[in-house]
Amino acid sequence: RRCCSLCGGAGAGRAGGAGPFKRCGCEEPRLGAASRHRAAEEVRADFQRRVPYSYLQRAYIQLNKLEEAANAAHTFFMANPEHMEIQQDIENYKTTAGKVSLIDREAKPHMEDYSAGVRHYDKEEYGLAITFLERALEGYYAEDEDCQIMCEGPQRFEEHEYLEYKAGLYEAIADHYMQVLACKHDCVRELATRSGRISPIENFLPLHYDYLQFAYYRVGDYVKALECARTYLLFHPDDEDVLENAAYYEGLLEDTLDPATVKPRKEAKALLRRYKLESHLLRVAAVGLGFTYTEPVRPGSAVVGVPSSISSEPEDGPRLSLTKKPAPKPDRELKEGGPLLYSDVKFVYNSQQLNGTQRVLLDNVISEEQCRELHRVASVSGLCLWGMWLPCGFSF
Secondary structure, eight states, rough: OOOHHHTTOOIIIIIIOOOOHHHHHHHHHHHHOGGGGGGOOHHHEEEETHHHHHHHHHHHTTTHHHHHHHHHHHHHHHHHHOOOOHHHHHHHHHHHSSSOOOOOOOOOHHHHHHHHHHHHHHHTHHHHHHHHHHHHHHHHHHHHHHHHHTTOOOOOGGGGTTOOOOOOOHHHHOOOOHHHHHHHHTTHHHHHHOTTSSOOOOOOOHHHHHHHHHHHTTTTTTHHHHHHHHHHHOOOTOOOHHHHHHHHHHHHTTTTTTTGGOOOOOOHHHHHHHHHHHHHHHHHHHHHOOOOOOOOTTOOOOOSSSSOOOOOOOTSSSSOOOOOOOOOOSOOOOSSSSSSTTTTTTEEEEEETSSSOOOEEEEEESSSSHHHHHHHHHHHHHHTOOOOOSSSSOOO
């Protein structure tokens, strides 16, 4: 990453004047041949799932370093919350070593700061909320730059491997650039997704500015409040609540400065513009090159988890309303409890005991023979990577 930044960064070919050949000439003496840095897809997948921490945990146990083992297990578990053996290991560490302060070694700093900011916001500690949310934004944009850089490099055309696909020069360049562009376009989803989760936090980036606009208002910084409100409106220009808030902030500032001089933040404006351009290019390429393209999560997708409504505003002034329409509920809500459908199935753990939601552990769901067959299939498929009591990482 440092080398890419030194040699022009992810945007050098577009705006910095350093084209791909110049960047290649800068990087190769420092990094060596590109083949030295290639890793098999299996290795990449293992690191994505934090599998090395499962092995680290076992190694630390052998060295009798229980605190390090607990942290390794916790780091693995955060990306694999369904793994029962690791969860049991963590409980064993707590029992053996007493009070253990678990640390996620792969925690995303911008996610940690965002969560801390929201906690302080909910406690009406607005000064601290501002500190953490602003730091979360700095981390987000830094991670976005890193994500863009990591999309550079050789690409594999897996959809063509079963054919004897021999692209000409221009076809190969187009294929490569489209894969790089799709990877960069997906950074928004990647940065909004917590470890171990499939779906991203909806409206993740705009929510920072939504929280901040009211937090700044509560500490009396109306310029920053208006700035953040207008930044949020870049993503949701028709949001009536924030439009009302922005108008209210403008009224508070009329006697001290021209509200028109308060602009949305440049980094948010640049990111949104880049995202729209990427989306346009990908859609045009999909039509021209004949492939299917599905738009991933947008920076300002559907609003959920928005700041609480305000109940303490003066009656003689405009009320700030941050209340959003609740998300539609499914026709049938899922509730825990109730009788089991089959008398021979045994209930073991509920969601609370499994540290999550909509989770359950049952026994006697399948027969011993079926269980052995699943183990055999997993072994043949090479899925057996870890486990404490079972040969493979399965819980039945």
